[in-house]
Amino acid sequence: MTDQQVAHFTEVFNRNRATLALFSKCSTKDELDVVRDAFFLGMASQLCPNEYEAMRESLITDDTAFDAIASSINTDKGLETTVTAARASPHWLDLVTAVHAVSSTVGSDLDGIWNTLEKGRMEWLGAVTSAHPLKVILKEALNKDKNKTRRDEVDMKMVYIYALSLSIESLANESEAWRKVVKMKNKANPLHDYNADLWDPRKEEWRPLDLGVQEAAERGGSSFQAAWDA
Structure with missing residues (x-):
């Protein structure tokens, strides 16, 4: 772990704070799960480019997922639809695992942070x-x-x-x-x-x-x- 790695992780985390803050708008556990996974997606897009790109390509090549996401853009279901499609991707678990691996490297407990918000x-x-x-x-x-x-x-x-x-x-x-x-x-x-x-x-x-x-x-x-x- 280097100072540069920590600084980069912190910068990415701060960029995704707005997504985390959506927890305050949730009314159910399912809605909270959507926000959590949207946060993981945002973190992965900047910390785990290989895993994120593999997941993104799987959504583009899946007509059902692509059409669902495209039709939900600029709607109140946009975030939920994107997360649902991402979860169904065969690369979802790899992406989440990679995000946690990076966070562990810099000494950050993403699950602990999220569990505190959810609780x-x-x-x-x-x-x-x-x-x-x-x-x-x-x-x-x-x-x-x-x-x-x-x-x-x-x-x-x-x-x-x-x-x-x-x-x-x-x-x-x-x-x-x-x-x-x-x-x-x-x-x-x-x-x-x-x-x-x-x-x-x-x-x-x-x-x-x-x-x-x-x-x-x-x-x-x-x-x-x-x-x-x-």
């Missing part, structure tokens, strides 16, 4: 999905309240943050601590026996829960506000 995204999607029914109730209540105040909105967002935390494994202790603070009997139903006076964001138990949910949102390529507004 963060799937965890956040799970939290948002689980807390969605409660969010609907909270926002409907706010919309119907003609006399609502800024504090009312803060209160509802706190309940939503708590609901999100229930699906974030690393926040199990923080969510339980907050449940005890607000004297919640059923952790899955924060509105039962809800007492606004107890839900005080100035209490020391709130900050780690609040920050933990915001950090989980960032790991998932999103933000708490985006989830609330959706």
Whole structure:
């Protein structure tokens, strides 16, 4: 491994960051897999020219693959179609293996990098999905309240943050601590026996829960506000 090899790999990786960033737009595991493999394709095109060219030629000479890719250009299915065709190529495994070999040479763990992104995204999607029914109730209540105040909105967002935390494994202790603070009997139903006076964001138990949910949102390529507004 030379400094030049490391520098070249880093340059190629940075060129493909935009593809990696697409993980934040994914809603399913299948969509994440497409982004991952598109990233491998982009890396291979500049790091593994022989394997990439062999795969590319196989797509050009395969009428079905070529027609599918050509017809999907400039459509929202373009990336998925290209990746699907590439996976079907007899040279796909060689290409992926070559990319990993180069990354290992320079001490980069591409699978580790991707798994971190995927785990963060799937965890956040799970939290948002689980807390969605409660969010609907909270926002409907706010919309119907003609006399609502800024504090009312803060209160509802706190309940939503708590609901999100229930699906974030690393926040199990923080969510339980907050449940005890607000004297919640059923952790899955924060509105039962809800007492606004107890839900005080100035209490020391709130900050780690609040920050933990915001950090989980960032790991998932999103933000708490985006989830609330959706």
